[in-house]
Amino acid sequence: MRDLRLPPRPRVPRRGLRHPDRRPLLHQQRQPQPGARGVGRIGRNHRPARRVRKTGGTTGGGPMGELSTYEIAFLCGGPLRVAQTALLGLAERRRVRISRAHRVEAVREEPDGPAPDDPVQAALLERVPGTGTLLGPLLAAVAGAPEVLAVADALRERGLLRRGRTPRPTREGRAKARELAETPATSDIARLAALGPAAVEDPRTREILTTDDPKPIKLPRTKHRGDNLDSSNLSDTQYGSY
Numbered sequence: 750m751r752d753l754r755l756p757p758r759p760r761v762p763r764r765g766l767r768h769p770d771r772r773p774l775l776h777q778q779r780q781p782q783p784g785a786r787g788v789g790r791i792g793r794n795h796r797p798a799r800r801v802r803k804t805g806g807t808t809g810g811g812p813m814g815e816l817s818t819y820e821i822a823f824l825c826g827g828p829l830r831v832a833q834t835a836l837l838g839l840a841e842r843r844r845v846r847i848s849r850a851h852r853v854e855a856v857r858e859e860p861d862g863p864a865p866d867d868p869v870q871a872a873l874l875e876r877v878p879g880t881g882t883l884l885g886p887l888l889a890a891v892a893g894a895p896e897v898l899a900v901a902d903a904l905r906e907r908g909l910l911r912r913g914r915t916p917r918p919t920r921e922g923r924a925k926a927r928e929l930a931e932t933p934a935t936s937d938i939a940r941l942a943a944l945g946p947a948a949v950e951d952p953r954t955r956e957i958l959t960t961d962d963p964k965p966i967k968l969p970r971t972k973h974r975g976d977n978l979d980s981s982n983l984s985d986t987q988y989g990s991y
Contacts, residue, residue, distance in 0.1 A: 831891075
């Protein structure tokens with residue numbers, strides 16, 4: 750009877766086989782033994798570990814850390830609130846004078862000590878000329894200063910502010926702002942940062958910060974020039990003896 754069995758396949762030695770990328774083959778890799786230390790069983794419902802997004806470091810108690818006064822002001826009122834907070838701090842230290850006509854003048858004598866080490870206050874003082882300036886344009890210039898933009902970057906690192914050209918608080922940022930608004934403040938600067946100018950207790954400062962700059966007065970134009978003698982009401986013979 751004829752033998753229909755196939756001849757055995759020739760055995761190829763594994764020693765000469767190589768991966769195209771020069772990586773070890775599967776039979777050359779060292780397989781971990783079940784039950785060894787650091788090796789666990791992977792079940793059918795196993796899920797990989799979820800990556801946690803970093804939202805910035807903390808500098809105080811609580812999961813978010815303690816926010817600075819300028820960070821509170823930016824989170825609750827934007828960059829203009831930061832400029833207002835710096836201005837109020839300088840006014841309380843008698844470094845600037847603010848008139849009811851919204852005129853801001855710097856006090857160069859420095860009665861309370863050396864120059865401020867606060868970068869936002871220093872940026873504000875640099876924008877006050879010797880003759881003084883109006884309040885509205887001054888606050889607008891300080892609100893766009895790099896020192897104020899650095900406050901926004903710190904809030905973005907904490908995950909409280911969205912990334913983009915328009916600074917908008919995130920959901921965590923809005924929750925933090927509501928929490929800060931409900932926290933009682935003990936000073937006008939803290940109340941201004943969290944609640945705005947309307948919460949300042951000093952009536953004069955509150956009136957200045959909550960009103961717009963006065964409009965410039967336009968003097969009426971006259972037809973007569975200053976060197977026109979006919980426009981004077983004096984007689985020609987009044988000083989005739991001179």
